[in-house]
Each structure stands twice: as structure tokens, then as C-alpha cells.
Amino acid sequence: MPNIASARKRVRQAAKRRMHNKHLRSRLRTQIKSVVNAIASGDREAAINAYKAAVPVIDSTADKGIIHKNKAARHKSRLNAHIKALQA
Numbered sequence: 001m002p003n004i005a006s007a008r009k010r011v012r013q014a015a016k017r018r019m020h021n022k023h024l025r026s027r028l029r030t031q032i033k034s035v036v037n038a039i040a041s042g043d044r045e046a047a048i049n050a051y052k053a054a055v056p057v058i059d060s061t062a063d064k065g066i067i068h069k070n071k072a073a074r075h076k077s078r079l080n081a082h083i084k085a086l087q088a
Helices: 005-041 044-063 069-087
Strands: none
Touching: 005 044, 005 069, 044 069
């Protein structure tokens, strides 16, 4: 445990920020899993609706710096490709 007051404060801030980031990352993963599960079930309409709900979450997570913007683009691209493959 740090002895300097500013270091103690930074420990508190880091813990608070870590919990916030964990919440956002969990929300992202939940949305992605909902799309993946809809794709796996073969229901194209459900997959499209889940994808439309997931895209803003993916983008906002990237905007906040939780994930890199290229990772967000990769997730969106791969999910969209799987959805397009359902209709073929």
C-alpha cells in the first residue's frame, strides 16, 4: 500500500476506472455473443437485429479506448460476413 497521499488516490482512481472498463468490456462481449448465438441458430432476422444492436456498442467501446478501432472494425466485418453467409 502506498504511503504518499497522491499515490493512495491513484490506487483508488485506478480501481474505479478498472471496474468501469470491465463493465464496458463485458457489455461488448455480451453483445457480440448475442450475434454469434443468433448466427449459430441460423435465424437470419434475429442475427440482423442482434448485429444492429451490437454495432453502436462496439463503436462506443472503441471510441472510449477500451478496444482499438481496428479491433472494432474487425469484429463488425466478421460478424457481418457470417450474417451474409446465412442467406446463401
